[in-house]
Amino acid sequence: MPRKSSSKATKAPPASSIPEKAQVANWRNAENRNERGRLIHEALFTAAAEIVGERGYEDTSITLITQRAGVAQGTFYNYFESRQDILDQLLPRLGKEMLSYVGQCSRQGNTVLEREELGFRGFYTFLKIHPHFFRILNEAPSFAPRAYQAHIELVRSGYMRFLKRAMENGEIKGFDEREIEVAAFVMMGARLYLGHYAARVGDDNDPDIPDWVTQAYCKLISHGLIGGA
Amino acid sequence: MPRKSSSKATKAPPASSIPEKAQVANWRNAENRNERGRLIHEALFTAAAEIVGERGYEDTSITLITQRAGVAQGTFYNYFESRQDILDQLLPRLGKEMLSYVGQCSRQGNTVLEREELGFRGFYTFLKIHPHFFRILNEAPSFAPRAYQAHIELVRSGYMRFLKRAMENGEIKGFDEREIEVAAFVMMGARLYLGHYAARVGDDNDPDIPDWVTQAYCKLISHGLIGGA
Amino acid sequence: MPRKSSSKATKAPPASSIPEKAQVANWRNAENRNERGRLIHEALFTAAAEIVGERGYEDTSITLITQRAGVAQGTFYNYFESRQDILDQLLPRLGKEMLSYVGQCSRQGNTVLEREELGFRGFYTFLKIHPHFFRILNEAPSFAPRAYQAHIELVRSGYMRFLKRAMENGEIKGFDEREIEVAAFVMMGARLYLGHYAARVGDDNDPDIPDWVTQAYCKLISHGLIGGA
Amino acid sequence: MPRKSSSKATKAPPASSIPEKAQVANWRNAENRNERGRLIHEALFTAAAEIVGERGYEDTSITLITQRAGVAQGTFYNYFESRQDILDQLLPRLGKEMLSYVGQCSRQGNTVLEREELGFRGFYTFLKIHPHFFRILNEAPSFAPRAYQAHIELVRSGYMRFLKRAMENGEIKGFDEREIEVAAFVMMGARLYLGHYAARVGDDNDPDIPDWVTQAYCKLISHGLIGGA
DNA sequence: AATGAATGAGAGTTCATTCAT
DNA sequence: GATGAATGAACTCTCATTCAT
Numbered sequence: 001m002p003r004k005s006s007s008k009a010t011k012a013p014p015a016s017s018i019p020e021k022a023q024v025a026n027w028r029n030a031e032n033r034n035e036r037g038r039l040i041h042e043a044l045f046t047a048a049a050e051i052v053g054e055r056g057y058e059d060t061s062i063t064l065i066t067q068r069a070g071v072a073q074g075t076f077y078n079y080f081e082s083r084q085d086i087l088d089q090l091l092p093r094l095g096k097e098m099l100s101y102v103g104q105c106s107r108q109g110n111t112v113l114e115r116e117e118l119g120f121r122g123f124y125t126f127l128k129i130h131p132h133f134f135r136i137l138n139e140a141p142s143f144a145p146r147a148y149q150a151h152i153e154l155v156r157s158g159y160m161r162f163l164k165r166a167m168e169n170g171e172i173k174g175f176d177e178r179e180i181e182v183a184a185f186v187m188m189g190a191r192l193y194l195g196h197y198a199a200r201v202g203d204d205n206d207p208d209i210p211d212w213v214t215q216a217y218c219k220l221i222s223h224g225l226i227g228g229a
Numbered sequence: 230m231p232r233k234s235s236s237k238a239t240k241a242p243p244a245s246s247i248p249e250k251a252q253v254a255n256w257r258n259a260e261n262r263n264e265r266g267r268l269i270h271e272a273l274f275t276a277a278a279e280i281v282g283e284r285g286y287e288d289t290s291i292t293l294i295t296q297r298a299g300v301a302q303g304t305f306y307n308y309f310e311s312r313q314d315i316l317d318q319l320l321p322r323l324g325k326e327m328l329s330y331v332g333q334c335s336r337q338g339n340t341v342l343e344r345e346e347l348g349f350r351g352f353y354t355f356l357k358i359h360p361h362f363f364r365i366l367n368e369a370p371s372f373a374p375r376a377y378q379a380h381i382e383l384v385r386s387g388y389m390r391f392l393k394r395a396m397e398n399g400e401i402k403g404f405d406e407r408e409i410e411v412a413a414f415v416m417m418g419a420r421l422y423l424g425h426y427a428a429r430v431g432d433d434n435d436p437d438i439p440d441w442v443t444q445a446y447c448k449l450i451s452h453g454l455i456g457g458a
Numbered sequence: 459m460p461r462k463s464s465s466k467a468t469k470a471p472p473a474s475s476i477p478e479k480a481q482v483a484n485w486r487n488a489e490n491r492n493e494r495g496r497l498i499h500e501a502l503f504t505a506a507a508e509i510v511g512e513r514g515y516e517d518t519s520i521t522l523i524t525q526r527a528g529v530a531q532g533t534f535y536n537y538f539e540s541r542q543d544i545l546d547q548l549l550p551r552l553g554k555e556m557l558s559y560v561g562q563c564s565r566q567g568n569t570v571l572e573r574e575e576l577g578f579r580g581f582y583t584f585l586k587i588h589p590h591f592f593r594i595l596n597e598a599p600s601f602a603p604r605a606y607q608a609h610i611e612l613v614r615s616g617y618m619r620f621l622k623r624a625m626e627n628g629e630i631k632g633f634d635e636r637e638i639e640v641a642a643f644v645m646m647g648a649r650l651y652l653g654h655y656a657a658r659v660g661d662d663n664d665p666d667i668p669d670w671v672t673q674a675y676c677k678l679i680s681h682g683l684i685g686g687a
Numbered sequence: 688m689p690r691k692s693s694s695k696a697t698k699a700p701p702a703s704s705i706p707e708k709a710q711v712a713n714w715r716n717a718e719n720r721n722e723r724g725r726l727i728h729e730a731l732f733t734a735a736a737e738i739v740g741e742r743g744y745e746d747t748s749i750t751l752i753t754q755r756a757g758v759a760q761g762t763f764y765n766y767f768e769s770r771q772d773i774l775d776q777l778l779p780r781l782g783k784e785m786l787s788y789v790g791q792c793s794r795q796g797n798t799v800l801e802r803e804e805l806g807f808r809g810f811y812t813f814l815k816i817h818p819h820f821f822r823i824l825n826e827a828p829s830f831a832p833r834a835y836q837a838h839i840e841l842v843r844s845g846y847m848r849f850l851k852r853a854m855e856n857g858e859i860k861g862f863d864e865r866e867i868e869v870a871a872f873v874m875m876g877a878r879l880y881l882g883h884y885a886a887r888v889g890d891d892n893d894p895d896i897p898d899w900v901t902q903a904y905c906k907l908i909s910h911g912l913i914g915g916a
Numbered sequence: 917a918a919t920g921a922a923t924g925a926g927a928g929t930t931c932a933t934t935c936a937t
Numbered sequence: 938g939a940t941g942a943a944t945g946a947a948c949t950c951t952c953a954t955t956c957a958t
Contacts, residue, residue: 033938040939056371058287062932072940074935083932141425142285142368152425174452179445182423186449189422190415196370196381197414216408220415223403224453262958266921291949301923303951312949491917498918514829516745520953530919532956541953599883600743600826610883632910637903640881644907647880648873654828654839655872674866678873681861682911720937724942749928759944761930770928 041079043069048086049094053132057087057143088147091140094133095151099158101126112166116187117218123191124198124209134195152188159184183221190217256299270308272298277315278323282361286316286372317376320369323362324380328387330355341395345416346447352420353427353438363424381417388413412450419446499537501527506544507552511590515545515601546605549598552591553609557616559584570624574645575676581649582656582667592653610646617642641679648675714757728766730756735773736781740819744774744830775834778827781820782838786845788813799853803874804905810878811885811896821882839875846871870908877904 030036047068051060062083066073080086105122109115127134140148163180166172175183194217198208256272259265276297280289291312295302309315334351338344356363369377392409395401404412423446427437484497505526509518520541524531538544563580567573585592598606621638624630633641652675656666714726734755738747749770753760767773792809796802814821827835850867853859862870881904885895 037938058371061930073942074933074940075938077933078938139371142287142371175445175448178441179448182426182442182445183449185422185426186415186419186446189418193414193418193421194411197411212407213411216404216411217415219404219408220412220453221449222453224449224451262921269921290947292947302949303924304922306950307921495917516829519951531921531954532919533917535954536917597829600745600829633903633906636899637906640884640900640903641907643880643884644873644877644904647876651872651876651879652869655869670865671869674862674869675873677862677866678870678911679907680911682907682909720940720942727942748926750926760928761945762943764929765942 037079040069040071040075043071044076044079044086045089045093049090049132049136052087052090052139053135056135057139060087084144088144090136091144091147091151094130094136095154097130098123098126098133099154101129103158106162112163112169112171113218113222115162116221117214120191120214120217121209124195127195128208138192138195155188156181156184159187187221269298269300269304272300273305273308273315274318274322278319278361278365281316281319281368282364285364286368289316313373317373319365320373320376320380323359323365324383326359327352327355327362328383330358332387335391341392341398341400342447342451344391345450346443349420349446350438350443353424356424357437367421367424384417385410385413388416416450495537498527498529498533501529502534502537502544503547503551507548507590507594510545510548510597511593514593515597518545542602546602548594549602549605549609552588552594553612555588556581556584556591557612559587561616564620570621570627570629571676571680573620574679575672578649578672578675579667582653585653586666596650596653613646614639614642617645645679727756727758727762730758731763731766731773732776732780736777736819736823739774739777739826740822743822744826747774771831775831777823778831778834778838781817781823782841784817785810785813785820786841788816790845793849799850799856799858800905800909802849803908804901807878807904808896808901811882814882815895825879825882842875843868843871846874874908 026039028036030039044065047065048060051064051068055064060083062073062076065086066076076086080089102119102122105125106115106119109118137151140151160181163172163184164177167175167177167180172180194209194213197213256265256268259268273294276294277289280293280297284293289312291302291305294315295305305315309318331348331351334354335344335348338347366380369380389410392401392413393406396404396406396409401409423438423442426442502523505523506518509522509526513522518541520531520534523544524534534544538547560577560580563583564573564577567576595609598609618639621630621642622635625633625635625638630638652667652671655671714723714730717723717726731752734752735747738751738755742751747770749760749763752773753763763773767776789806789809792812793802793806796805824838827838847868850859850871851864854862854864854867859867881896881900884900
């Protein structure tokens with residue numbers, strides 16, 4: 001009765017051929033103890049981020065992390081409490097980088113719509129620059145749920161500030177504050193989900209959004225899909 | 230330097246205290262061999278679905294599944310090829326149930342907007358009835374990516390049929406077909422993401438969507454957020 | 459410190475591509491119960507012999523045997539006590555066939571030497587006809603030691619009869635009876651070992667002995683290697 | 688129809704009652720890390736050799752090896768790649784020890800015959816000293832075929848050097864080089880097979896060769912069995 | 917007598933974590 | 938602080954055997 005068919009080893013790609021970066025930071029040349037500590041911490045963090053990006057949280061082992069960081073296994077536990085600890089730190093930190101980058105992009109615009117469009121584009125540009133981030137973000141609900149909730153909260157509050165200002169400016173009408181929050185979530189979901197959409201075509205970890213998608217998205221949020229006069 | 234604080238075992242709930250359901254189906258009283266086989270298969274499937282719903286794919290072991298189903302470990306392999314096999318079957322089957330249910334709901338409506346609203350509500354009703362589905366769906370990209378892609382495709386094509394008919398009816402204007410697809414993805418993303426929104430308030434696996442959220446969502450997709458006259 | 463190198467999976471060949479014979483005997487058409495029983499027994503025995511020949515004792519499972527014999531797993535235990543039971547029966551029966559065949563060959567000769575040469579050749583001919591026998595015999599010391607000892611005893615006693623008659627005829631001189639036994643063992647070892655010799659060149663399970671090897675062997679046992687006048 | 692009789696568990700001895708040696712090396716008292724590593728490696732290797740000698744390759748499990756070596760199961764994998772890895776190393780290493788020992792014995796002699804006799808005796812002395820070697824060697828064709836072929840090759844080439852020198856000295860006449868090789872194989876087979884002969888009488892793993900056997904063997908190879916003038 | 921699903925002990929292996937050096 | 942070997946619990950999966958039908 002077992003299904004013989006297709007799904008064999010349908011899981012994550014083996015990723016054995018992914019070229020591993022050179023050891024992340026040459027902490028052995030550090031000037032003093034503090035500096036050395038900082039560099040090792042950094043090396044471990046970066047190694048973990050890369051590996052999660054390449055192979056997913058599940059296949060990220062301490063062995064792999066320390067090997068790539070160029071330190072001994074035991075050293076890991078001088079910098080992080082546990083495997084889960086470092087996994088939990090990935091999204092918060094990279095998420096903040098993302099928000100900062102996207103915020104900078106967004107602020108170039110003058111109207112809400114312009115800003116949303118620039119933020120939207122900026123998100124996908126960030127993914128290009130940090131190819132590991134998409135997977136780190138996507139798998140976080142499963143593997144670092146607390147961190148994920150915190151990230152969502154951060155994004156939400158940023159969006160809310162942005163949208164409330166627009167309400168005050170009169171650029172958004174007909175929505176009260178809690179409705180605005182719904183919109184914020186829809187827009188957050190759109191970014192993530194259109195990433196998957198891109199993945200339908202291209203590489204899973206390298207979503208590429210064509211221009212007309214951006215425009216369709218903008219059209220949708222500005223005039224709606226259905227009742228558009 | 231390690232973070233002593235909060236993050237300890239921030240992942241899945243310890244779960245040893247999760248009340249396990251009684252053995253899922255009393256297959257021992259089956260009338261004949263075929264029936265017994267069916268019941269065991271069912272018991273294994275249901276057990277797996279419940280456990281993934283409660284603890285996530287990663288912590289779903291064969292031991293746990295067979296214990297809950299009330300069969301020996303070896304029995305598992307009479308019904309499924311491997312652990313991955315059963316995990317791969319979860320979403321396809323439950324996903325189809327979901328689509329069928331949501332489709333039925335949606336078809337009660339007369340206009341596109343009504344239908345979308347009913348489908349939207351139906352989705353969350355389904356989550357109430359099948360509290361494990363949300364996590365099974367959410368973690369699928371990481372643990373059953375093939376199944377996930379297939380599911381997305383199914384949802385997308387259903388949505389597209391729905392929206393194209395609306396275009397033909399003249400209920401949707403100003404969007405060409407590929408733009409419609411973008412809208413479809415945004416709407417799919419909205420449902421999932423508002424599930425997380427609900428999770429902010431209530432229980433992670435039991436998203437509850439208040440009425441005004443639905444209405445805000447409908448307002449958004451019908452008139453847009455920004456340019457709304 | 460582990461050895462990374464060569465020896466990975468150095469063991470038995472996977473043998474998955476070996477063409478499996480059709481189900482061995484169509485016992486379903488048997489005329490009466492006794493006949494059917496006989497046919498099933500035969501089918502199981504033959505299947506086991508083939509599989510041991512192809513994959514070795516270790517990889518010979520009940521599942522494999524019954525599948526090839528075309529009966530259900532449980533049926534096996536109506537005919538044999540256990541897996542070990544059937545493995546123990548392989549060599550005794552096939553060994554007797556071998557002895558009978560080789561004996562017939564040998565008896566065509568007139569002198570001891572002729573007879574030994576014909577027996578020697580006959581042994582390798584038998585291996586050609588029964589390609590499974592070599593492996594069944596070779597692995598028997600590990601997997602069916604009792605059967606192996608019994609086989610050795612059979613061969614030894616045959617050899618002894620043969621050689622003692624030659625002593626009585628005056629064809630062998632200068633050896634007493636227990637020394638004759640040593641010679642018998644050396645000759646038995648030679649046959650087996652030259653099989654391995656052949657395997658150095660050709661296929662492991664298909665030893666092929668060139669003519670000059672036979673002649674060198676005969677020269678050795680007739681005049682000795684060293685003191686040869 | 689099943690054979691109720693004798694053959695029950697005719698295979699390996701039950702072995703639960705085999706007195707296990709004390710933990711092989713008290714590595715806990717090692718002076719430094721390197722030394723400890725060496726001792727553990729040694730303990731694992733020796734444990735494996737002993738167990739294979741007592742119960743055969745098939746029944747040699749990681750659990751058994753590590754228990755006897757007095758280390759945790761996981762420790763095994765710090766020293767060997769896999770179960771097969773250690774099994775593959777047994778014969779090469781012990782085989783070389785054997786050859787070295789036998790070679791030393793042999794070189795005490797002056798004539799070919801003397802040397803062959805001393806080598807022959809030396810082989811059985813080695814078996815006395817290393818009672819596990821016989822089974823390790825005998826079962827190797829089934830369980831470590833690559834290692835076995837390599838061993839055969841080693842023995843063969845040693846024998847060939849020995850015999851060719853004797854040809855050049857004029858101690859062997861009437862054989863060309865490839866015929867010499869046949870003789871080498873016969874002699875290798877004789878040693879192994881007379882081990883089995885001894886096993887008929889004594890303990891399986893402790894072959895004891897009486898003096899007259901050696902002499903009969905020497906007579907056979909020096910003057911031949913049959914045509915002896 | 918034939919079936920084939922259920923069983924469960926036991927296998928090899930992985931890996932987060934500890935800790936003596 | 939850095940090291941890396943030792944640990945052992947936990948995992949998935951196999952398969953000889955049993956037994957109700």
